[in-house]
Amino acid sequence: GAGVSQSPSNKVTEKGKDVELRCDPISGHTALYWYRQSLGQGLEFLIYFQGNSAPDKSGLPSDRFSAERTGGSVSTLTIQRTQQEDSAVYLCASSPLTDAYEQYFGPGTRLTVT
Amino acid sequence: DAKTTQPTSMDCAEGRAANLPCNHSTISGNEYVYWYRQIHSQGPQYIIHGLKNNETNEMASLIITEDRKSSTLILPHATLRDTAVYYCIVREVPAGGTSYGKLTFGQGTILTVHP
Secondary structure (H helix, E strand, C coil): CCCCEEECCEEEECCCCCEEEEEECCCCCCEEEEEEECCCCCEEEEEEEECCCCCECCCCCCCCEEEEEHHHCCEEEEECCCCHHHCEEEEEEEECCCCCCCCEECCCEEEEEC | CCCCECCCEEEEECCCCEEEEEECCCCCCCEEEEEEEECCCCCCEEEEEECCCCEECCCCEEEECCCCCEEEEEECCCCHHHCEEEEEEEEECCCCCCCCCCCCCCCCEEEEEEC
């Protein structure tokens, strides 16, 4: 079946611009996660959505970052006034209700801020 | 969550079995062992998980020792495409299923499969 998809696959933007990254989770998965991975680094948790519960935003690095999930499916991660340190691969994952640690990752969006 | 220890790197010949060890001596009774891998320039990929019984799926087998203090991920016939960083993660899955799913990846084992 279809896996997690993300768009765009690559995004180059100028410092100070806003960007939106999209994630389509696996159909039926109730949980959705955003992580980011800087070059040569491990994964950094950003935000977590589970069903209709309030999202856990504890990993968002600043108030320039926000995310929403509409209709319990598609999610958008927005970064306002991008900075060079925001350059990273942004990864989205989803998991079924029965096991939050069985996460299926998308291919990621490579964001480059110039 | 229990801490895991994995070798930094391992080599394997193509076609041979790759056996990747993981120590988790402080694991508690309700913690599962999960394995993920990350191929270069791709997102992490879920492989397998288990509690106490050995598990097998189309990708790999997971052997957990009787005392649960260590486990081994086995790729039965490694191919060049299995070259990746392999992560062993120990997490509790609460009764009832739903749980907070933030994953924390350690350094993992860099597996290199040679022709």
